[in-house]
Amino acid sequence: MSKARPEVGLFVTCLVDLFRPGVGFAAVALLERAGCAVTVPRNQTCCGQPAYNGGDRANATAIAKQVVEAFEKFDYVVAPSGSCAGMIAKHYPQLFAGDPAMAARAGDLAGRTHELISFLVDIRGMDALDVKFDATATYHDACSGLRELGVKAQPRALLERIEGLRLVELPGAEMCCGVGGAFCVKYPDISNKMVANKTRDIAATGAELVLAGDLGCLMNIAGKLAREGSPVRVRHIAEVLAGMAGQPAIGEGRR
Amino acid sequence: MESTSRNFNANVRAALANDALQSALGKIESGFVANRANAAPRLPEFDALRDQARDIKDHILDNLDFYLEAFEARVLESGGQVHWASSAADARAAILDICRSVDARTVTKGKSMIAEEIGLNDFLEENGIEPVETDLGEYIIQLRKEPPSHIIAPAIHLVKEQIEEAFRGAHEGMFDSGRSLEEPRALLEEARAVLRQRFLDADVGITGANFLIAATGSTVIVTNEGNGDLTQTLPKIHIVIASLEKVVPTLEDTSTLLRVLARSATGQEFTSYTTFSNGPRRNGDPDGPEQFHVVLLDNGRSEMLGGPVRDVLRCIRCGACMNHCPVYGAVGGHSYGWVYPGPIGAVLTPTLLGLDEGRHLPNASTFCGRCESVCPVRIPLLSLMRHHREQAFEDKLSPAAERTGLGVWAFFARHPALYRFATGLAMRALAWAGRKQGRFSTLPFAGGWTAHRDLPAPQGDTFQRQWSARGGRRR
Numbered sequence: 046m047s048k049a050r051p052e053v054g055l056f057v058t059c060l061v062d063l064f065r066p067g068v069g070f071a072a073v074a075l076l077e078r079a080g081c082a083v084t085v086p087r088n089q090t091c092c093g094q095p096a097y098n099g100g101d102r103a104n105a106t107a108i109a110k111q112v113v114e115a116f117e118k119f120d121y122v123v124a125p126s127g128s129c130a131g132m133i134a135k136h137y138p139q140l141f142a143g144d145p146a147m148a149a150r151a152g153d154l155a156g157r158t159h160e161l162i163s164f165l166v167d168i169r170g171m172d173a174l175d176v177k178f179d180a181t182a183t184y185h186d187a188c189s190g191l192r193e194l195g196v197k198a199q200p201r202a203l204l205e206r207i208e209g210l211r212l213v214e215l216p217g218a219e220m221c222c223g224v225g226g227a228f229c230v231k232y233p234d235i236s237n238k239m240v241a242n243k244t245r246d247i248a249a250t251g252a253e254l255v256l257a258g259d260l261g262c263l264m265n266i267a268g269k270l271a272r273e274g275s276p277v278r279v280r281h282i283a284e285v286l287a288g289m290a291g292q293p294a295i296g297e298g299r300r
Numbered sequence: 301m302e303s304t305s306r307n308f309n310a311n312v313r314a315a316l317a318n319d320a321l322q323s324a325l326g327k328i329e330s331g332f333v334a335n336r337a338n339a340a341p342r343l344p345e346f347d348a349l350r351d352q353a354r355d356i357k358d359h360i361l362d363n364l365d366f367y368l369e370a371f372e373a374r375v376l377e378s379g380g381q382v383h384w385a386s387s388a389a390d391a392r393a394a395i396l397d398i399c400r401s402v403d404a405r406t407v408t409k410g411k412s413m414i415a416e417e418i419g420l421n422d423f424l425e426e427n428g429i430e431p432v433e434t435d436l437g438e439y440i441i442q443l444r445k446e447p448p449s450h451i452i453a454p455a456i457h458l459v460k461e462q463i464e465e466a467f468r469g470a471h472e473g474m475f476d477s478g479r480s481l482e483e484p485r486a487l488l489e490e491a492r493a494v495l496r497q498r499f500l501d502a503d504v505g506i507t508g509a510n511f512l513i514a515a516t517g518s519t520v521i522v523t524n525e526g527n528g529d530l531t532q533t534l535p536k537i538h539i540v541i542a543s544l545e546k547v548v549p550t551l552e553d554t555s556t557l558l559r560v561l562a563r564s565a566t567g568q569e570f571t572s573y574t575t576f577s578n579g580p581r582r583n584g585d586p587d588g589p590e591q592f593h594v595v596l597l598d599n600g601r602s603e604m605l606g607g608p609v610r611d612v613l614r615c616i617r618c619g620a621c622m623n624h625c626p627v628y629g630a631v632g633g634h635s636y637g638w639v640y641p642g643p644i645g646a647v648l649t650p651t652l653l654g655l656d657e658g659r660h661l662p663n664a665s666t667f668c669g670r671c672e673s674v675c676p677v678r679i680p681l682l683s684l685m686r687h688h689r690e691q692a693f694e695d696k697l698s699p700a701a702e703r704t705g706l707g708v709w710a711f712f713a714r715h716p717a718l719y720r721f722a723t724g725l726a727m728r729a730l731a732w733a734g735r736k737q738g739r740f741s742t743l744p745f746a747g748g749w750t751a752h753r754d755l756p757a758p759q760g761d762t763f764q765r766q767w768s769a770r771g772g773r774r775r
Binding site: 057059061062063064065066067069070073082083084085086087088089090091093095096097098099100101102104107108111118188189192193217219220221223224225226228229230231232233234235236237238239240242264265267268269271272292293295296297298299 | 309312313316329626627630631663664665666667668669670672673686689690691692693694698702706707709710712713714716719720723727735736737738739741746748749751752753754755756757758759760761762763764766767772773774775
């Protein structure tokens with residue numbers, strides 16, 4: 046698998062595709078910098094988690110099959126999200142438990158599917174960045190990336206390489222922000238309590254910027270900070286690592 | 301115990317508005333969670349022990365009938381009696397019969413979730429027998445006439461002031477009304493003083509069991525207060541109530557499970573008391589009960605054994621899943637509405653009471669996975685909760701609007717060209733509408749989101765459209 050220039054299929058993720066294309070372009074830039082050839086398959090929509098976690102296994106399986114077919118020709122699948130990458134890497138094989146042929150294809154794809162930042166560090170050995178960014182930032186560990194894929198040290202290692210960036214650890218960094226897919230709209234009051242705990246912890250760091258690797262969490266956190274009138278800005282870590290943090294932050298108007 | 305699980309949303313609203321509860325819940329992270337985090341790495345083989353614990357429990361579940369019969373035989377040999385109860389009603393009746401055989405008026409009780417499951421206290425009271433809880437937390441909530449909110453820390457939802465209030469009310473006339481109950485120590489000593497006489501007066505002592513050992517016929521309880529020992533050694537009769545899956549093959553297996561239990565639960569290496577009981581008092585024994593009874597409760601377990609949630613029977617009731625659950629931490633145990641709160645309750649309640657009653661519990665999870673990451677017997681809690689969601693979806697139990705919304709979304713997600721077209725239009729419109737603020741404070745059909753937070757606006761064209769426009773690599 047140590048091709049000089051591996052073919053990477055970018056799984057953009059539905060939220061990045063729809064709400065923050067800038068993260069997709071940052072991911073492309075980082076992957077190219079890491080020596081990969083990046084392709085964006087046209088036939089991708091979502092990883093299927095809304096159906097999978099909503100109990101709709103038939104639709105989840107159909108969507109998973111679509112993803113496997115669109116991506117299995119690449120050396121790697123990379124997603125700028127631990128949640129979506131975790132879905133493909135950890136859950137797809139189980140979805141096809143009754144279909145050995147598809148289970149094998151899904152299992153094969155699962156082994157080649159990675160979350161963006163851990164892919165850059167663990168698979169491509171990225172350890173240097175020629176990026177300057179003057180800010181005091183803190184980092185939230187999104188649940189699926191952390192617990193399903195072991196994304197913890199990699200983002201911090203790369204952030205430390207950014208000139209001018211001061212990283213402050215977030216107390217309770219591993220606590221869920223409360224978004225949980227449809228959870229945040231099905232149980233909005235509990236979700237609110239959880240995200241309010243998160244913004245309280247963020248405020249305690251004194252950081253002016255919050256980073257994470259999953260747009261779902263980031264939109265939740267940014268939305269709550271905005272509602273509270275906080276000046277803290279919110280970005281996907283890929284934007285900062287790619288030197289593409291010039292665009293307005295998440296939920297911020299055009300200046 | 302009556303369930304209010306179907307009223308989960310109302311329970312949650314009350315819990316979030318309850319300042320005392322929120323203050324009490326705020327201590328879990330610095331208590332149980334921090335203690336476990338300190339204790340686990342001090343034992344280098346802790347994770348290996350978790351694997352062993354899982355394997356022991358799986359082996360038991362594969363051979364449950366064998367070990368239960370072996371356990372029964374050993375109990376009989378030691379002069380005790382075993383009562384098989386297929387339902388809660390059977391268990392209650394068996395216990396009542398035993399109590400009536402000695403005209404029992406008061407019964408002391410050690411902490412037992414199975415006693416909660418079968419609604420034992422109310423039943424005994426209805427039959428003229430006074431149950432006295434002897435675990436401090438259980439004693440407090442008995443005075444307050446409420447169920448436990450946690451499986452190992454039943455009064456964790458309370459602050460000190462509420463306990464003081466309960467004691468001043470219940471102990472009126474027993475102590476100087478001007479006494480200070482400021483210090484937790486004073487509360488503890490007062491409870492101890494009251495309970496001392498109750499221990500001596502009791503006709504029957506009822507305890508649960510953390511383990512039932514097949515090789516020896518022993519029942520095992522772990523406590524930190526010693527109340528269980530007084531409950532089971534002082535009265536004439538000791539009744540143990542336990543569910544079937546509590547049986548363990550040998551002392552050695554028990555030791556493995558004990559090593560992960562206390563560390564997972566409280567962060568202790570071992571609980572203060574670990575008590576093994578074997579049959580009634582023998583000739584020459586200085587103390588112990590004259591009769592020893594074990595009530596073995598099925599109440600749905602044997603059905604679970606052959607079904608999709610079988611793995612939950614591995615549970616050793618440490619409480620780590622709820623201690624680490626951010627939803628439990630936000631709303632507390634009573635919100636879950638029945639005996640078992642937190643992630644384990646989200647699996648057990650719909651299984652034992654039906655999805656119609658318990659549907660909300662497995663849905664009210666972000667699937668953050670923190671529970672699974674600490675479970676000492678590695679129960680796949682998320683998969684089991686997802687199983688309930690799948691069953692609820694199949695049975696059409698979720699709101700119609702929710703299922704319709706999911707159906708429409710899935711239709712588009714399965715037709716990428718249509719999806720690209722529709723989302724392309726929608727995002728352009730949404731981006732235009734939100735171009736100045738960069739976010740929405742209200743938006744049609746997004747009330748669940750915007751009730752508490754703004755919705756960040758899309759940046760503009762979708763990534764897919766922009767990638768095509770730039771002539772990016774496709775296939």
